[in-house]
Amino acid sequence: MKNDIKNNTGKKNKLIDNKEEKNKQTLNSEIDNKTEKKSNKKNKPKYSLEHKKFLNKIRLKTFFVIFIQITILIAFFGLWEILVNNGVLDGFIYSSPSRMINTLAELSRSGELLTHSLITLKETLLAFVIATGIGFLVAVLLWSNNTIKRILEPYIVVLNSLPKIALGPIIIIWFGAGTKAIVVMGILIVIIVTIINILNAFLNTDKNTILALESMGANKAQIFFKVVLPSSFPDIISTLKINVGLSWIGAIMGEYLVSKAGLGYLLVYGGLVFDLDLIMTVTIVLCFLASLMYFLIALLEKIVKARH
Amino acid sequence: MNEIITVKDVSLIYHSKKFETLALKDISFKIEEGDFVALVGPSGCGKTTILSLISGLLTCSSGEILVNGLKPDKKSKVCGYMFQKDNLLPWRTVEKNLYVGLEIQHTNTKEKKDYALSLLKKYGLENFKTKRPDELSGGMRQRVSLIRTLALNPKILLLDEPFSALDFQTRLKVCDDVLKILKDEKKTALLVTHDIYEAVSMADKIIVLSARPATIKNIHTLTFGRDKTPFVRRDMKEATDLFQKIWSEIQDEK
Ligand SMILES: Nc1ncnc2c1ncn2[C@@H]1O[C@H](COP(=O)(O)OP(=O)(O)OP(=O)(O)O)[C@@H](O)[C@H]1O
Ligand SMILES: [Mg+2]
Numbered sequence: 001m002k003n004d005i006k007n008n009t010g011k012k013n014k015l016i017d018n019k020e021e022k023n024k025q026t027l028n029s030e031i032d033n034k035t036e037k038k039s040n041k042k043n044k045p046k047y048s049l050e051h052k053k054f055l056n057k058i059r060l061k062t063f064f065v066i067f068i069q070i071t072i073l074i075a076f077f078g079l080w081e082i083l084v085n086n087g088v089l090d091g092f093i094y095s096s097p098s099r100m101i102n103t104l105a106e107l108s109r110s111g112e113l114l115t116h117s118l119i120t121l122k123e124t125l126l127a128f129v130i131a132t133g134i135g136f137l138v139a140v141l142l143w144s145n146n147t148i149k150r151i152l153e154p155y156i157v158v159l160n161s162l163p164k165i166a167l168g169p170i171i172i173i174w175f176g177a178g179t180k181a182i183v184v185m186g187i188l189i190v191i192i193v194t195i196i197n198i199l200n201a202f203l204n205t206d207k208n209t210i211l212a213l214e215s216m217g218a219n220k221a222q223i224f225f226k227v228v229l230p231s232s233f234p235d236i237i238s239t240l241k242i243n244v245g246l247s248w249i250g251a252i253m254g255e256y257l258v259s260k261a262g263l264g265y266l267l268v269y270g271g272l273v274f275d276l277d278l279i280m281t282v283t284i285v286l287c288f289l290a291s292l293m294y295f296l297i298a299l300l301e302k303i304v305k306a307r308h
Numbered sequence: 309m310n311e312i313i314t315v316k317d318v319s320l321i322y323h324s325k326k327f328e329t330l331a332l333k334d335i336s337f338k339i340e341e342g343d344f345v346a347l348v349g350p351s352g353c354g355k356t357t358i359l360s361l362i363s364g365l366l367t368c369s370s371g372e373i374l375v376n377g378l379k380p381d382k383k384s385k386v387c388g389y390m391f392q393k394d395n396l397l398p399w400r401t402v403e404k405n406l407y408v409g410l411e412i413q414h415t416n417t418k419e420k421k422d423y424a425l426s427l428l429k430k431y432g433l434e435n436f437k438t439k440r441p442d443e444l445s446g447g448m449r450q451r452v453s454l455i456r457t458l459a460l461n462p463k464i465l466l467l468d469e470p471f472s473a474l475d476f477q478t479r480l481k482v483c484d485d486v487l488k489i490l491k492d493e494k495k496t497a498l499l500v501t502h503d504i505y506e507a508v509s510m511a512d513k514i515i516v517l518s519a520r521p522a523t524i525k526n527i528h529t530l531t532f533g534r535d536k537t538p539f540v541r542r543d544m545k546e547a548t549d550l551f552q553k554i555w556s557e558i559q560d561e562k
Contacts, residue, residue: 212395215363216409216460217383226408230399 095280103277104285112266113285120251120262121289123179127186128247128293132240134187135194142195143202143228144220160192164250168257177258185257186250190243197242201235202228237301244293248286311374312464312496313339313362318371319521320357331357333521335371339496339513344487346507347500348554349517349525350561355500356392358522359466362498363389376463385413388462392469392500394453396441402428402452403437409460424459430485431455446473451482458489465490465497471506483510483538504554508547509538516554519561526557 047055077097083089084096091099107113142149167188175181205228213223255264263282270278316336322329331354339345347355360366361373364380364387373379376386388409396405406424410416428434431451441449450473457465470486471479487510490497501507507514512534516525532546541547 206395208391208393209395209397211365212389212391213408213412214382215365215387215389215391216412217385218412219383222412226412227397230397233399 093276095276099277100281100284103281107278107281116261116263116266117285117289119179120255120264120286123182123186123251123254123262124247124293126183127190127250128243130183131187131190131247132194132243135191136198136236138191138195139198139202140224142199144224149199156192156195160196164188165253168253172257177260181258182251182254182262185254186247189250189253190246193246194239194243197239198232198236201232201239204235205231233304237297240297240300241294244290244297248290248293252286310341311338312341312376313498314372314374315358315362316372316374318361318368318373320354320361320366321369330521332361332368333523335522335524337515337524337527339498341496342491342494343512344490344497344499344510345513345515346511347498347515347517348502348504348507348558349522350519350558351502353517353520353561354522355517356468359389359468359498359500362464363387363466365389385460386462387464387466388457388460389466390454390457390468390470392472394441394449396449396452396456398441401438401440402433402444405441405452406456406459409456413460415460420459420461423461424455427455427458428452431482447475447478450474454482454486461493463496465495467497467499469500469502472502479506480539487538504551504558505542505547506538508550508554509542514550514554516557525561526554528554 080089080094081097084091084094084099089096104113142152164185168185171181171184171188175184209227209231210223213227218226251262252264252267255262256268259265259268263286266282267279270276270282315338318332318335319330320332322331335358347358349355357366361368362375362380364375364382364384376384378384380387396402397408400408403425406428407416407421410420410424425434425437428437431454433448433451433455436444436448441452444452450470454467454470457467471482474482483506489495499507499510508530512530514528514530516528517523518525528550530546530550533541533544536544
């Protein structure tokens with residue numbers, strides 16, 4: 001009897017296995033059909049065996065890279081936790097992942113995390129958008145008029161080398177110790193770099209291509225939109241990526257000075273009361289938000305590229 | 309026939325902060341409507357400079373140029389200028405590259421686009437319509453650039469070594485084709501080339517320039533085999549004789 005039952009269950013399992021395999025197969029073939037239909041639509045030739053091998057190789061490599069990246073991350077936090085737990089590192093000074101998770105839970109329960117994050121995010125985005133927008137327009141103006149460019153060049157160079165934090169007191173006196181001052185600080189940090197980078201991209205456009213279009217009768221606006229802007233696209237995107245980082249710097253620096261609210265304020269506060277858990281947690285949150293914004297820009301890049 | 313291009317006592321100096329370069333000195337010649345004129349001379353003598361002047365991209369330092377009765381103006385759309393370098397826009401597909409000129413001149417109608425595409429087909433590039441320029445070979449890119457210029461249907465064509473990146477076979481074929489198109493549509497063309505055979509087989513007139521500063525060394529008017537294709541004309545006795553003559557004229561300059 002027992003044997004029978006065992007046999008039965010064994011068979012059942014096998015049956016199930018078979019079914020699952022069949023399901024998988026049908027699924028696979030469906031997917032294959034779909035991709036084939038798609039490729040038929042696009043009139044793409046079927047890939048050769050070598051090309052498939054090539055694709056597989058690339059996929060394998062990507063998989064490997066991602067795997068290692070995740071491993072490093074886990075190892076880092078894991079090691080940190082273990083060292084603190086075993087008393088090698090002092091948790092009071094170095095905090096630890098588990099303590100950070102607790103702090104994070106506390107902060108989000110009290111709603112502080114959200115309010116402070118939103119404040120900093122708002123300041124960062126405002127600085128980013130305003131500075132990038134104005135910086136871009138100024139770059140266009142400087143590109144379109146060589147005389148204006150030459151007149152303004154020394155001022156831009158000086159402003160670029162000036163450490164913006166030095167302007168902190170002035171900004172606070174002029175704009176009040178609040179959001180406005182922080183945004184202005186962010187704008188000052190971002191705008192000069194934007195102007196310089198984007199203008200350089202514009203100026204590096206191939207002269208011959210511009211001449212070729214000019215010989216077809218193109219005016220300045222046409223040259224800008226048909227040659228200069230598209231050829232500067234990669235540089236503009238990398239400027240945006242740099243600006244993400246810079247506007248976070250601006251916002252946090254502004255909050256250090258103003259010290260009223262925001263993640264920067266939390267950091268200063270954490271420093272004053274010697275709360276390393278708070279400092280570490282906020283730093284991680286900052287990392288997360290900044291990389292989120294960076295990926296949004298990367299996504300924008302992909303979308304724009306796909307369109308053209 | 310009437311003169312469509314008049315160049316009179318033209319000199320040109322390139323200015324830069326450190327020095328000036330006299331590129332052209334007292335150049336004078338005339339081109340009649342429908343003529344196919346070749347410009348030959350040693351490298352760096354100022355051939356491209358002459359085309360740039362006629363197209364209106366440069367202004368001469370002294371002398372006078374009239375194109376279609378007027379001062380050269382790049383906005384006039386009289387001249388189609390094909391550059392020595394193809395200058396295709398790498399972010400556009402081949403097809404979109406052809407339409408650039410049409411877009412600029414606000415004439416990108418279906419009719420004109422179809423004409424451009426028909427030329428693409430004629431030059432065997434139909435299948436590369438959706439490709440990007442950097443997926444093409446040098447010769448293919450040059451053909452696209454030529455079609456882009458022809459698509460604008462300009463009255464005068466300024467061609468700066470248009471066939472230099474083509475292989476010998478294609479080159480002979482494209483020469484025949486281009487000349488036929490130009491003659492059929494009664495276009496005027498000024499062709500810069502370093503290939504004397506090309507000049508001798510295609511042109512109605514050959515202007516030989518001296519080394520820089522360029523002056524006119526000689527102007528040959530070709531009367532033989534004008535009804536023949538370049539391919540045939542290339543092998544005529546007169547052609548080989550003229551080749552020898554121009555060859556030694558340029559050789560003297562080097
Ligand atoms: N923008 C410029 N500034 C200064 N000098 C220039 C400039 N363009 C050309 N030149 C000089 O003028 C002379 C003629 O140049 P050009 O380009 O017209 O020669 P080319 O006959 O077309 O030569 P190639 O057969 O090599 O194309 C050259 O000696 C060059 O050094
Ligand atoms: Mg040249």
